[in-house]
Amino acid sequence: MVDALGTSIALHRLPEVLTAEPARLRALAHLLRFRREQDIYVQEERTDTWYRVVSGSACKYLMSTDGRRQLVDIYLPGDLFGFTARLHHRFAVQAVTDGTLIACYPRHRVxxxxxxxxxTALEIRIQIVEALERLQEQLLVTTTMTAQEKVREFLFYFHRRLSVATGHGLALPISRYDIADMLGISAETVCRAFRDLQERGVISLQGPRSIRINRM
Amino acid sequence: MVDALGTSIALHRLPEVLTAEPARLRALAHLLRFRREQDIYVQEERTDTWYRVVSGSACKYLMSTDGRRQLVDIYLPGDLFGFTARLHHRFAVQAVTDGTLIACYPRHRVxxxxxxxxxTALEIRIQIVEALERLQEQLLVTTTMTAQEKVREFLFYFHRRLSVATGHGLALPISRYDIADMLGISAETVCRAFRDLQERGVISLQGPRSIRINRM
DNA sequence: CGATTGATTGAATCGTTTCAAGTACCGTGG
DNA sequence: CCACGGTACTTGAAACGATTCAATCAATCG
Incomplete structure (x- = not known):
């Protein structure tokens, strides 16, 4: 049922994500590192651990019977995930970026x-509400917008959350296929949207993964 | 900014929804009754109250600049709503059913x-997680399914949650337009889906709002 | 009773998908 | 070092599904 878990590691200096959380919560965490596309937890796995992205990125997804994959959330550094009202997970979560670092917390102790x-209770509540609000935004995007608007919105969202300021540049940690699965459109349509956005001058591409945002 | 609020009322016998919640939480509530389409709270309103559906139904929605309305959740009896990580609401919530009864809780006291x-903390956390999981399901539905599957899924979901057993019958408290706004498709497409589902024998219609579910 | 709102159907249009083909890039082994 | 194979990305053309617009019908309300 369960993939081999990531590699357990120890760090000399704590990443900012962990120093920002309540000390008593931090004390419960142990760290794991994951390769690209490696599962952090899978569908039907028991819900006895909570997680937080320390560095890298992960995505929550569901595999449908016909082989299509639908992403329902992307987790970036600081995001807490894995909580549910169920005994078993309905979705799976896997690392998007290679070397993604995850803090794991035993659920019953949290x-x-x-x-x-x-x-701690407030921190958890806020994290869950933020996941809820991300999902609401994504629902709006996927149901009301054209493909080109979806991609544009996705890029701006990513830029906003990852703007550790490399100028206006943005190094996408995610493939066209991931973006397609996130937005519920085909990868080909994502490509065409990239091209059209560039032609309209909204973005500039220096290679497929290196993007510059020109204007809103 | 704010609509006239619903009518404050007192009840002789407590509805089941309220007797099921923690006593100390119940003590904070006061009850309001709303007419169809009356706003319970609106966009940009301060987030100083939490709410629970006691009877009837409500929907969370966003009005886009071009006049389109997108529903992001439907609240049925027992559902808690109104919490957010923000100071002001991003969405609005209005009654769907006429005479919807809402319990209101002062946020800071909760x-x-x-x-x-x-x-109480656990009850709140569970309610927020359930809202999150509803949203995940809706995201799956709206992004991966055809119009006919969306409508079918919506009807089954509604039937599951409202099955206070009138046989297999289901009295829809919601218009074709509401369903369309919920699923992100046009009202005409909803109509055609109803017709096709009936032709395929999945549902039977006795009038537009009275539906019988025949098989999964 | 006409007026209004919700539901329904048809026909033309539009956007996205699907399928097919082709290109750019990167690491590996000869 | 370059050829090879794989993966990600890109583009075009046909097919499909949903939207839009327009018209009609049914039910409800003042």
Missing amino acids: EALAEEDAE | EALAEEDAE
Whole structure:
């Protein structure tokens, strides 16, 4: 049922994501590193661990019977994931970027901590609400926009969240196929949208993965 | 900015939805009744109240500049809503059914209660996670299915949640337009899907709002 | 009773998918 | 070093599905 898990690792200096969280929550974490497309958890796996992206990126997805893959969320550094009201996961999560670093928290210990520590409880509630709001935005995007608008919106969102300021440049950590699965359109349509956005001067491409955002 | 709120009411017998919630949470509630399409809260309103559907139904939606309306969730009896990580609401919520009964909770008092009462904190967390999971399902539906499958899925979902057993019958509390806005398709397409599903024997219609589900 | 709203159907149009083909890039082994 | 094979990306053309626009029907309300 379960893939081999990522490699357990220890760090000398704590990444910013972890120093920002409540100390008592941080104490519960252990770190794992994942390769590209390696599963962090899979469908039907028991929901006994929560996770947080420390570096890299991951995506929540569902594999349909006909082999199509639908992404329902992308997790970037700081995002907490893995909570559910069920006993078993309905979706799977896998690393998008190679070398993605994940903090793992035993669910029952986090929940016990949340019962007595209001700061942790609030942190969890905020993270869940933020996942909810990301999903609402994605729903809006995927149901109301044309393909070209979807891609444009996706790029701006990514740029906003990853703007660790390499000028206006953006190094996409994600393939055309991932973007397609995220937006619910075909990879070919994503390509055409990239081309059209460039022709309209909205973005500039220096190679397929290196993008410059010119204007809103 | 804010519509006239619903009518404040008092009840002799508590509805089941309210007797099921933690007593200390229930003590914070006051009840309001809303007419069809009346706003419970609107975009940009301050997020200082949480709500729960006691009876009837409500929908969360966003009005786009071109006048189109996109629903992102439907709330049925028992559902808690109104929480967000923001200061102001990004979406609005309005009653779908005429006479919808809503319990209102002052946000700061609920959050204070959650800090000291683990049962309430858990109830809130579960409700938020369930909203998240509804949204994930809706995202799957709206991005991967054909119009006919979307409508079929919507009807089955509604039937599941509202099966207070009138045989296999289902009295839709929602118009073709609402369904269209929920699924991100046009109302005409919803109509055609109803017709096709009936022709294929999946459902039977006794009038536009009265539906019988025949098989999965 | 006409007026309004919701539901329904048909026909032309438009956007996206699908299928097919071709290109650019990168690491590996001869 | 270059040829090879694989993967990601790109483009074109036909087919398909949903939208849009227009018209009609049914039910409800003042």
